[in-house]
Amino acid sequence: xxxxxxxxxxxxxxxxxxxxxxxxxxxxxxxxxxxxxxxxxxxxxxxxxxxxxxxxxxxxxxxxxxxxxxxxxxxxxxxxxxxxxxxxxxxxxxxxxxxxxxxxxxxxxxxxxxxxxxxxxxxxxxxxxxxxxxxxxxxxxxxxxxxxxxxxxxxxxxxxxxxxxxxxxxxxxxxxxxxxxxxxxxxxxxxxxxxxxxxxxxxxxxxxxxxxxxxxxxxxxxxxxxxxxxxxxxxxxxxxxxxxxxxxxxxxxxxxxxxxxxxxxxxxxxxxxxxxxxxxxxxxxxxxxxxxxxxxxxxxxxxxxxxxxxxxxxxxxxxxxxxxxxxxxxxxxxxxxxxxxxxxxxxxxxxxxxxxxxxxxxxxxxxxxxxxxxxxxx
Numbered sequence: 606x607x608x609x610x611x612x613x614x615x616x617x618x619x620x621x622x623x624x625x626x627x628x629x630x631x632x633x634x635x636x637x638x639x640x641x642x643x644x645x646x647x648x649x650x651x652x653x654x655x656x657x658x659x660x661x662x663x664x665x666x667x668x669x670x671x672x673x674x675x676x677x678x679x680x681x682x683x684x685x686x687x688x689x690x691x692x693x694x695x696x697x698x699x700x701x702x703x704x705x706x707x708x709x710x711x712x713x714x715x716x717x718x719x720x721x722x723x724x725x726x727x728x729x730x731x732x733x734x735x736x737x738x739x740x741x742x743x744x745x746x747x748x749x750x751x752x753x754x755x756x757x758x759x760x761x762x763x764x765x766x767x768x769x770x771x772x773x774x775x776x777x778x779x780x781x782x783x784x785x786x787x788x789x790x791x792x793x794x795x796x797x798x799x800x801x802x803x804x805x806x807x808x809x810x811x812x813x814x815x816x817x818x819x820x821x822x823x824x825x826x827x828x829x830x831x832x833x834x835x836x837x838x839x840x841x842x843x844x845x846x847x848x849x850x851x852x853x854x855x856x857x858x859x860x861x862x863x864x865x866x867x868x869x870x871x872x873x874x875x876x877x878x879x880x881x882x883x884x885x886x887x888x889x890x891x892x893x894x895x896x897x898x899x900x901x902x903x904x905x906x907x908x909x910x911x912x913x914x915x916x917x918x919x920x921x922x923x924x925x926x927x928x929x930x931x932x933x934x935x936x937x938x939x940x941x942x943x944x945x946x947x948x949x950x951x952x953x954x955x956x957x958x959x960x961x962x963x964x965x966x967x968x969x970x971x972x973x974x975x976x977x978x979x980x981x982x983x
Contacts, residue, residue, distance in 0.1 A: 758799045765804065771809045814883055905918065
C-alpha cells in the first residue's frame with residue numbers, strides 16, 4: 606500500500622463521520638497483521654487515534670481493539686500504546702457490565718499483551734504513582750468475582766496478565782500482601798476448566814516463589830501446597846500411610862473417579878518449577894517432605910511421558926525425599942532447578958483475536974537466577 610494512502614487512512618480515523626472512521630479501520634486492519642504493514646504504520650501516529658476509538662461505538666471499538674492487539678506483535682507498538690495511558694480505559698472496559706462479551710475479551714486480551722513487557726507491567730501496576738495497584742486490584746476482583754455466562758470466559762486473559770505483572774516485585778507484593786488476601790483467592794483456579802486461568806495462576810504462584818520471605822506467609826496461611834499438588838493427583842488409591850500427612854483435599858475419598866491429571870505440559874512445568882524454587886531453603890524442603898508430596902510425585906512419575914518433566918520430577922524427589930526414592934538419582938548433590946535460561950514465568954506472547962493457542966516470548970531482563978545453591982543431603 607502506498608505511504609500516502611496509509612497516511613490518509615490514519616487521518617480518516619479521526620473523521621467526524623462514524624462511517625468514514627469504520628471504513629478506515631477496515632482498510633487498515635490488514636496492515637496490522639502483516640510485518641511489512643506494521644512498518645508502514647510506524648511512520649504514522651496510528652496508536653493515538655486507535656486508542657481514542659476504543660471508546661467509540663461497539664463496532665468501531667471492536668475493530669480498534671483488534672488492530673491494537675495485532676500491533677502488539679511488535680514491542681515498539683506496545684511501548685507506544687502504553688505511553689497513551691490506556692490502562693484505565695481498558696480496565697473500565699473489562700468491568701463494564703453492559704459491554705458485549707467479545708468487547709470485554711478484547712479489552713482483557715490487550716491488557717495481557719501490553720503487560721508482556723516490563724514497561725507495560727510497571728504501568729498497569731502504577732509503580733511510583735499515588736494510586737499504585739488500583740487498576741491491578743480491579744482486574745483481580747473481576748477475575749475472581751465476575752460470573753461467566755453461557756460457557757464464555759472473557760476474563761480469563763486477566764490471569765495471564767497477572768502472571769506477567771508478578772514478574773515484577775511490586776506485582777508479587779500486591780499478590781502476597783496478607784492484608785489484601787489476594788493469593789488464596791487465586792488458588793482455586795488451578796482446577797479451572799479454562800487453560801488461560803490455570804496457566805496464569807500457576808505462573809503467578811511460580812513467580813511468587815522467588816520471594817523466599819514473602820512466600821513463607823502463603824505456605825503457612827494458605828493451601829498453596831495442596832493447590833499445587835492437586836493437578837498432579839490421579840485417581841489411584843493411596844495407602845493410609847501415604848495420606849497420613851496429606852491435605853484432606855488429596856485423600857482418596859476426596860478425589861472423584863472422573864478426575865484427570867493436568868494434561869497441559871506448560872502447567873505441569875510451572876508446578877514442578879514452583880516446587881523446585883521452594884526447595885531453595887531447608888525449611889521448605891522439610892515442609893514439602895511433611896506434606897505428602899512424595900506419594901503424589903511417585904504415582905505421577907509413572908505416567909508422565911515427557912522426558913524434560915521427568916527430569917524435573919527426579920530433581921524434586923532428590924531434594925525432598927532422597928532417602929525414599931528408588932528411581933534414577935543424580936550423581937552429585939547439586940541440582941539445577943530450571944534447565945532453560947529463564948526463571949520467572951515467561952510473559953504470554955501478544956495474541957491476535959483469531960488465535961486460541963497461547964505462546965510465550967522471552968522473559969524480562971534482570972530476573973533472579975534459578976539454579977540452587979549447594980545443598981546438604983536430606
